[in-house]
Amino acid sequence: MLADMYFHVPLTVSFPSGLKRTFESLNDTIDFLEHEWPLRRGERYQRACKKCRAALLKQTPVAVAREAFVAACLEAGFAVQALPPSWHRTGPSSRPRMRV
Template sequence: MLPEMYFATPISVTFTNGITRMFQGVHDALDFLAKEWPLRTGECYARACELCRAALQFRTSAAVAREAFVSACLEAGMPVQALPPLWHRSGPSTPPMMSV
């Protein structure tokens, strides 16, 4: 398995039932899209799936996949909030390796 391709800025998604979940990278987002997504329809959903797969194949960046995932969440009526990078919250002096 490939290492996670982290988002520069993780996101918090609030589901329609009020539960909030944090997404840190492309694998996390694609896994949710493929296995737990509430509405497997919509232009933004299809684009997010496509771009997350492309990012994992190094055909696009994690940032592009993140924006597509955010759009899909908004299309499905799930509010999104940007979070501080994990290394800012946990204290290490250097960030994890990230895809550009």
């Protein structure tokens, strides 16, 4: 299994049902795209799947995969909000994880 890669700036996605979900890494994002994505169609959805897989293989930058995921969310009508990195949210005593 490939090591997970984390977004420099995590995302919160709001769904029409009112539920929200935070995405901090490529593995979470790919799992969502492949197993929970409600539409599984659309040009931006296909591009997000491709770019996220390529980023895990270090064939494309993680930031490019993240932006492709944002575009797919917007194409599907989901609201997206960028969050500060987790070490900013949890306070000065927590140690940051390696982020890409």
